[in-house]
Amino acid sequence: MSEKRTDVNQLGEFGLIDHLTKDVDKKVESTEFGIGDDAAVISISDDTSMLISTDMLIEGVHFNLMYMPLKHLGYKAVAVNVSDICAMNGVAEQITVSIAVSSRFPIEALEELYDGINTACKAYNVDLVGGDTTSSLTGLTISITAIGRAAKKDISYRSGASEFDLLVVTGDLGAAYMGLQLLEREKEVYKANPNIQPDLDGHDYIMQRQLKPEARVDIIKFLRELNVVPSSMIDISDGLASEIMHLCKSSEVGCHIYGEKIPIDTTTSTSALEFNLDPVTCALNGGEDFELLFTVKQEDFDKIKGNPHMTFIGHMTDKSEGIYHVDKAGSLVELQAQGWDHFDKKN
Ligand code: ADP
Ligand code: MG
16 A cells, blocks of 8 residues: 555545456456446356445444334335346346444344344345355444346446437335434433433324335336336435436436426425425435336337326437436426535544
8 A cells, every 4th residue: 555645525426336347357258247237247058137235334424223123114114125136127136245343242142133134025026145254343233145147138238328228227215315304303302311302203104214214126127017118217315406417427328317207205395395395306316215217218118107106207319418407497407416425424
């Protein structure tokens, strides 16, 4: 290591990944696609590929055990990895789980964590096939690797979108972010006065979206049934705006998205207004919805139109036209990715 010290904040998360992996090359024939998508793609036969994705969750950065029960944390850690396999239009089959644990955690706490992991394995029909366990000086870290499978002809990369393709999002957005705002607010109230009971009434949906997100394995099934292979796809972990920019960058296209079309649950809008936030801004920039964002060819429009799980929110343009959010008044605002960049935070 040289004497020079450069702060990682200079590059941000994505810049850092690009910087560290710029010299990575492909040496092995079976490596179909390495770094730069939701999962790596490894060829296992003429027509089938294996998909591999890893995600790490760190106490104090990705979760706070003051309001995140360990059972939910275990479930969520599996769901977010299965979601990355869905984002390739594949089916997850196995996971490995690695944990680093400080002495603060009794065995009972870790049993709870594994209860959540096992519940998710059952829900997503995946087998836990290995992992690693170590001690930690600073709280809890969970790293999960998901392994999945897809027919080569079905795999959706981030890079496959073309001009005129239609942009589709599943479910609704912004709820997980509002759930987090609510839990953070109640945590502060509790810290100030532990006798006050948290005021979470009527907020079940947004809390559930934050504490127990689901991978959209159902959408992968629907797409097969509808005979639609998305031309590109990504899952929404960092926020819609940030993921749209990933699709556009990888596919070398521009995009127009229509704020009014973004699906937002009424309870999300109500809570956003309670917090003096604009619901569309929350949907664009709030993270952790784990919905799928994908593009389809225009000829697939009729297959998806009216589907209660999928909403058209825009279309892809030529790269030179840029990436724009068209607001209610019809004005074009250049899209800014303000998603969650963990290196931006002061921790
Ligand atoms: P996602 O948000 O879907 O989990 P990431 O933004 O974490 O994806 O990662 C983007 C790409 O960079 C993925 O292909 C991932 O495997 C790769 N990647 C992330 N961190 C590293 C690292 N430290 N070394 C090598 N590849 C990495
Ligand atoms: Mg992803």
